[in-house]
Structures are given as structure tokens and as C-alpha cells.
Amino acid sequence: MTRKTDESEDEMLSTDQAESPLINESNEGSYGEGVVMKKGPWTSAEDSILVDYVKKHGEGNWNAVQKHSGLFRCGKSCRLRWANHLRPNLKKGSFTAEEERLIIELHAKMGNKWAQMAAHLPGRTDNEIKNYWNTRIKRRQRAGLPLYPPEVCLQALQESQHDQNTGGVNGEDRGHHDLLQTNSFEIPDVMFDSLTTNQGILPYVPELPDISASNMLLKGVGSSPYCTLPPILTRQKRFRESTDLFPGSGGSFGNGFHSFEQFRDDTRHKVARSFRFSSPLDSDPTAKNSLSFGVIQGSHSLSNGNSSASEPTYGALKLELPSLQYPETDLGSWGTSLPRPLLESVDAFIQSPPPGGTFETDCSSPCNSGLLDALLHEAKTLRSAKNHSSDKSSNSSSATPGDVADSSTLNICETELEDCGDPISPYGHSATSIFSECTPISASGSSLDEKPPAETFTGVVKSEPVDPAWTLDMEIESTTRFNYTRPDALLSADWLQQGSGYIKDQSIMTDAIATLLGDDLASDYKYIASGTSNSSQGWGLNSCGWNNMPAVCQMSDLP
DNA sequence: AATTTCAGCAACCGCGATGAA
DNA sequence: TTTCATCGCGGTTGCTGAAAT
Structure with a gap:
């Protein structure tokens, strides 16, 4: 065309x-x-x-x-x-396969440095490359394919680890880190909840790189190469439309399910709560992860679906980098560094309560938050909430208002969900049926990349033609090899499957969220959630599942 | 056949960097 | 040192034809 x-x-x-x-x-x-x-x-x-x-x-x-x-x-x-x-010597016509491959590699290294990339592609302009890349992002998102072929990710990961070992981060290599940063390990709120039930069996909390939860929240869809869902704006629009499924916008769904408003608020609280953590482990605002919460606007990663990899994001300047905020340290240590024992971490948290009242209701914690902190605090919160569920109000004197409110909200939400007993959605889909119906990911190591959601979603998403530069086989092979270097392997493979409670909680929450999302999104979400609970490829849930969560909880879009 | 939606591309806009006055 | 003009880059918008409905 x-x-x-x-x-x-x-x-x-x-x-x-x-x-x-x-x-x-x-x-x-x-x-x-x-x-x-x-x-x-x-x-x-x-x-x-x-x-x-x-x-x-x-x-x-x-x-x-x-x-x-x-x-x-x-x-x-x-x-x-x-x-x-x-100007002379301009190439016309579409990119060749070799050029496309080169663009992918260059973008992995450079990020959105179109002019620099153009310098490596004689006869091509930065505008051409930029347009190509943006189109590619859209295509890949639609098809549920990773933005970067895992080969590139693996290479970046290895080089990052090499950099870490050698202790140097030169200018160009920052791009690799940024690529890794774009591999954000996005974990939905469901995961936080589920950690509670798994805490007892969780032998370790891996030394997670700091993940800016607010960034995850704000970044929207597509920043992760492994998270390739339709653009968030579309999601938002669809979500807004989906509210029309519920007449009166706030009335009950029927079947005794709590109202949409109620659930929406619960979800709002839950998601917001999950990202209000000040970390005692990272209490220094000048520490490595200096990305601060509370900067709501400004991320342009929404539009291009990929964060700029130009430079590390510090402070609130740009929230385009999705999550991993320790490029100099832990990025290369996935699966290799000794994990921090959970209890030690929890103890550290408890012994060193977050300074300054901690839980800002505007998500603008002065300190930095990481996934580990979020997980720990979530676990603590949930444990505390359950232990004192009969005396929620009395806790208000000893905890911050936001904390208490959130805990209460959480308990309400959990109680309501658990009151449902068998997690049967108002649409009549039990969680079990969800998993049985949507189990696109086998336990044999297949991945989202192999079987993109496009094939599983109910005919809404078109299939993505095979990237000429990166064949499916390459992705399969490299993805498989890549599995155990990915953090989700740590999060999902072993302990997730041990925790029946997790499965229960997740299925409850999944179903509830699916209900909230409405029919079309529900299928997406259910697929994603089922993919995680059924296989070691937790990535699907981590990334895509999370990215559905912002779709649910784009606060600014809620009426 | 008419209409709507989508994809690709060209061009514009805003901002920062740079250099000269 | 400051101001201004210019350049270049990256993000965004708008247009057009194709495809889908």
C-alpha cells in the first residue's frame, strides 16, 4: 500500500x-x-x-x-x-529483511535514536526507520508477539551480564540495559495477592531488580517486548465502552456479584495500593533507582509502545523506561545471583518501617519502589489484614490511614470474592472452566511467542505475519533457551505450582477481573492468567496480565 | 455499493543543542 | 555571559488508499 x-x-x-x-x-x-x-x-x-x-x-x-x-x-x-x-542516494521502497533485522538490532542497542540508526542504514532516513518501527510495534502488539525477538533479548541480557561482570557501562551498552528494562516484569495485582498464600512456601525472594510499579502502572501496554497487547488507548476505550455493559453504570451485575462501582473501587484501591510502597531497602532517594512515583503524565511510551532506550531514567524526568531501574547492577543477574531470603527481607521491612508515613495516596512516594518491596509489603499487608480482620478499625491508630484503608479495602474485596465460594463469575464461567477453556500455553515450554494470543483470542486479533527477519523457529528456540534467565521462571515455575492457595486466589481474582473487563477483554485476560498458572511461562501473566490491569484501572479514565 | 476501519507514510511541531553575535 | 538564530532529533498528527464490514 x-x-x-x-x-x-x-x-x-x-x-x-x-x-x-x-x-x-x-x-x-x-x-x-x-x-x-x-x-x-x-x-x-x-x-x-x-x-x-x-x-x-x-x-x-x-x-x-x-x-x-x-x-x-x-x-x-x-x-x-x-x-x-x-537528497541523492536515498533508497526507495520497503525495507529488506536484512534491513529489518538490522533495525531491530539497532533499536535494541540504541532505543529510539532514529538518526543514529539511520546512519547504519545507508539510503534510509530516520523518519523511515521511525515509521517502520512504530508500525512494527503496532503489528506486534496486535499479534501478541514480542517486540524484540528473544535472540536479541538474550544477546542483550548476556551482554548486560558481561557488562556487569566487567563493571563497565559504556554509552552504547546502556541501550542493552534499556532493552532489558523494556523487558519489564510486569506483575498484576493478582500476583501480589497470591504471594500471601505462597509466602510460606516461598523459599526465596529472588533478588529482583527494582521495578517501578508506578511506571508499570503508567506505562501502559506494550513497553515490554514480551507484553504485546493492543495499545492501551484502545484498551481504555474498550474498557470505557465495556462499562456500558452494565446498565446504570454502578448497578449490580446480577447473581449477587457486587456492583461494578464497588468492584471498580476495590480494584482501584488494590492497584493503587500495590504501588504505594516506600522501600526500607531503598530508602535513599538518591539511590540507584531514583525514579520517583507520582509523575503521572509524561510517559510517551504509550504511543510508541517501547520505551526510549536512550538513557537511564532518573527522577521524574521521563517515565518511559518501564521498570528495571538498576541497569548497572542486577540486570544481568537473573537466575545467577543468590537470591535474598524472603524472611530476611521481610524482617528487614518490618524492622525498618517505611519512613515518613509511607503510603502516599497519590502514589508519589518520596522513596523508590521496587517489585521486591511491593511484594514484601503486599505480603505484610495481607498477612496483617488477615490476622486482624476482625479488628480493622482499631488498627487505624497504629498505621497510616492509607495503609489501613487499603487493607480494609483489600479485605472487603477478598471477603467478597471469597464469599462467592466457588469462583464462578456472573457470566457463569468458573475459574476452572476458564483455565480449561483457555490453556494455550502448554507445560512443555511453549511460550507466548510460539503461540501468540492472536490465535487464542476469540477471533478479534489478526494473526501476525511472520517477521521476515526473525522466523518463528528462531523465536521458539531462543525463547526456550531464554526461559530460565527470565525472572518469571523464578516467580512461577516452582513455588507457584506448589501453592494451591495461589491458584485459588488467582482464579478468583482472574475471574473477577475478567468480569470487570467485559466479554471481549475477559477472554484476553483469562487466557493470560491461565497461561501463567498452567505453565512455567509466568511471563504471560506477568506482562500481559499486568497490562490488563492498567486497562482496568486507568484511574484517570474512570468516570 | 457505501461506509467504516486500518495501515502506511509524509509532514509538522516542540524542544534541546549548538554556535555566532 | 547572554541572547538569538539555526539545526537536528524525536514525537505526533493528518492524509490517503486498501481492506473489512
């Missing part, structure tokens, strides 16, 4: 331009010294003027083009037109 060429376009316009000095009245743009600058598509006449000018005067001094050539285009526009279309 190609856009109509400028040439053919020009043929229609050229007659008008016989009189008009290249100005299309409908496209008049900025005003400079009283001159109306044209905007919009370039005509061949304009092109020829620009080419002639550059031949005479060379590139540069683009603002002089208008003065000397009579071209009613701003310098910026001239430069862009020249760089992207008129």
Missing part, C-alpha cells in the same frame, strides 16, 4: 501553480515577515526548486531557501524534504 506519489499529486496541482507562486491557499501556514509559508505535501515544482537551490548553494542555511528561491516553505520544512526525499 503506497501513498499516491508526489508526482501524480503534483500533476493535479501544477495547473494551479502556473499562477500561484507555489502557495496553496488551503495550506498556508506560518507567517514570517508577512510571507505566508505553505504547509502540507510538497509538489514536484517545489521539489525542483529546492533541488536546484541545494545544487547551487549546498545544504544548510535552510531558512535562506525561501529568501533566495522564492519557495514558500520554512527552512525546517525544506530541510526535512531534502533529507527525507530529495
Whole structure:
């Protein structure tokens, strides 16, 4: 599909331009010294003027083009037109497989450094590459495929580990870390809850890299190469639409299920609560992970589906990097470093309560939060809530209001869910049936990459054509090899399967969330959740499941 | 056949960096 | 040192044709 060429376009316009000095009245743009600058598509006449000018005067001094050539285009526009279309040695046509492969590799290294990437692709422009990449992101998300082929991830991981071992992080290698950062280990709130029941059997808490939960919350869908769901905006829209499934927007669903508003609020609390942790293990705001919570706007990762890998994200400047905030340290240590014993961590948490009242209701903890902290605190909160469920109100004096409120909310939510007994959704799908119906991931090591959700979702998502640069076999092989270097392997393979309580909690929560999501999203979510509980590929739940959670809990979108 | 949705591309806009006055 | 102009980059928007409904 190609856009109509400028040439053919020009043929229609050229007659008008016989009189008009290249100005299309409908496209008049900025005003400079009283001159109306044209905007919009370039005509061949304009092109020829620009080419002639550059031949005479060379590139540069683009603002002089208008003065000397009579071209009613701003310098910026001239430069862009020249760089992207008129300069010699430009390649036309779609990218070759080799070029695509190179782009993927370069993006893994550089992030959204389109100009730098273009330097490695002779004849290609940064704009071309950028457009290609954005299109690729969309395609991959639609198909539920990883943005980066696991080969690239594995390579980045290995190089990152090598960097860690050698102790150096040079400029370019930051990109690898950023790639790893984009492999955010996104864990839905379900996971936090489920940890409670697994705490007793959890031998270790792996030394998780710090994951900015707020970032996960804000980042939306697609930042993780392994999390490839439809764009969050679409999700949000669909979610808003899905609320229409419930007449009266706040009434009961029926079957005694609590109201949508109630559940929405519960979910809001739960998700928000999960990310309000100040970490005693990382209480220094100037520590490595200096990403602060509370910066709600500004992440542009939503749009391009992948965080910029240009530089580590510090402070609240950019929230584009999804999660892993310790690029210099732990990234390469997945599965290799000795995990921190859970109890030790818990003790550390309990002995060192979060400073300063801790749980900011606006998610703007002055300290940094990591997944480990979140998990620990979630476990603590849940344990505490259960131990004192009969005396919730009395706790308010000894805990922060947010904590208590959240715990109470949690208990309410849990109680209501557990009161349902058998986790049967108002739509009549038990969790068991969900798992049995949607079990796309076998226990034999298949992955989301192998069997993308596109094949499992109910015909909504089109299949993604095989990436010419990366074959399915490559992804299968590399994904399989990659399994045990991925953090989800630590989180899911062993202890998750031991914890029947986890399964129960998860299925309850899954079903509830599926209900909340509505029919179309429910299938997605159920699939994702089932994938985790049924296999060691916890990644599916971690990433996609989480990414459904923001869809549920995009607070700003809730009425 | 008409309409809607989607995908791809070109161009614009805002911002930061750089250098000259 | 400050101010201003220019350049370049990255993100975003809008247009168009194709595909789907």
C-alpha cells in the first residue's frame, strides 16, 4: 500500500501553480515577515526548486531557501524534504529483511535514536526507520508477539551480564540495559495477592531488580517486548465502552456479584495500593533507582509502545523506561545471583518501617519502589489484614490511614470474592472452566511467542505475519533457551505450582477481573492468567496480565 | 455499493543543542 | 555571559488508499 506519489499529486496541482507562486491557499501556514509559508505535501515544482537551490548553494542555511528561491516553505520544512526525499542516494521502497533485522538490532542497542540508526542504514532516513518501527510495534502488539525477538533479548541480557561482570557501562551498552528494562516484569495485582498464600512456601525472594510499579502502572501496554497487547488507548476505550455493559453504570451485575462501582473501587484501591510502597531497602532517594512515583503524565511510551532506550531514567524526568531501574547492577543477574531470603527481607521491612508515613495516596512516594518491596509489603499487608480482620478499625491508630484503608479495602474485596465460594463469575464461567477453556500455553515450554494470543483470542486479533527477519523457529528456540534467565521462571515455575492457595486466589481474582473487563477483554485476560498458572511461562501473566490491569484501572479514565 | 476501519507514510511541531553575535 | 538564530532529533498528527464490514 503506497501513498499516491508526489508526482501524480503534483500533476493535479501544477495547473494551479502556473499562477500561484507555489502557495496553496488551503495550506498556508506560518507567517514570517508577512510571507505566508505553505504547509502540507510538497509538489514536484517545489521539489525542483529546492533541488536546484541545494545544487547551487549546498545544504544548510535552510531558512535562506525561501529568501533566495522564492519557495514558500520554512527552512525546517525544506530541510526535512531534502533529507527525507530529495537528497541523492536515498533508497526507495520497503525495507529488506536484512534491513529489518538490522533495525531491530539497532533499536535494541540504541532505543529510539532514529538518526543514529539511520546512519547504519545507508539510503534510509530516520523518519523511515521511525515509521517502520512504530508500525512494527503496532503489528506486534496486535499479534501478541514480542517486540524484540528473544535472540536479541538474550544477546542483550548476556551482554548486560558481561557488562556487569566487567563493571563497565559504556554509552552504547546502556541501550542493552534499556532493552532489558523494556523487558519489564510486569506483575498484576493478582500476583501480589497470591504471594500471601505462597509466602510460606516461598523459599526465596529472588533478588529482583527494582521495578517501578508506578511506571508499570503508567506505562501502559506494550513497553515490554514480551507484553504485546493492543495499545492501551484502545484498551481504555474498550474498557470505557465495556462499562456500558452494565446498565446504570454502578448497578449490580446480577447473581449477587457486587456492583461494578464497588468492584471498580476495590480494584482501584488494590492497584493503587500495590504501588504505594516506600522501600526500607531503598530508602535513599538518591539511590540507584531514583525514579520517583507520582509523575503521572509524561510517559510517551504509550504511543510508541517501547520505551526510549536512550538513557537511564532518573527522577521524574521521563517515565518511559518501564521498570528495571538498576541497569548497572542486577540486570544481568537473573537466575545467577543468590537470591535474598524472603524472611530476611521481610524482617528487614518490618524492622525498618517505611519512613515518613509511607503510603502516599497519590502514589508519589518520596522513596523508590521496587517489585521486591511491593511484594514484601503486599505480603505484610495481607498477612496483617488477615490476622486482624476482625479488628480493622482499631488498627487505624497504629498505621497510616492509607495503609489501613487499603487493607480494609483489600479485605472487603477478598471477603467478597471469597464469599462467592466457588469462583464462578456472573457470566457463569468458573475459574476452572476458564483455565480449561483457555490453556494455550502448554507445560512443555511453549511460550507466548510460539503461540501468540492472536490465535487464542476469540477471533478479534489478526494473526501476525511472520517477521521476515526473525522466523518463528528462531523465536521458539531462543525463547526456550531464554526461559530460565527470565525472572518469571523464578516467580512461577516452582513455588507457584506448589501453592494451591495461589491458584485459588488467582482464579478468583482472574475471574473477577475478567468480569470487570467485559466479554471481549475477559477472554484476553483469562487466557493470560491461565497461561501463567498452567505453565512455567509466568511471563504471560506477568506482562500481559499486568497490562490488563492498567486497562482496568486507568484511574484517570474512570468516570 | 457505501461506509467504516486500518495501515502506511509524509509532514509538522516542540524542544534541546549548538554556535555566532 | 547572554541572547538569538539555526539545526537536528524525536514525537505526533493528518492524509490517503486498501481492506473489512
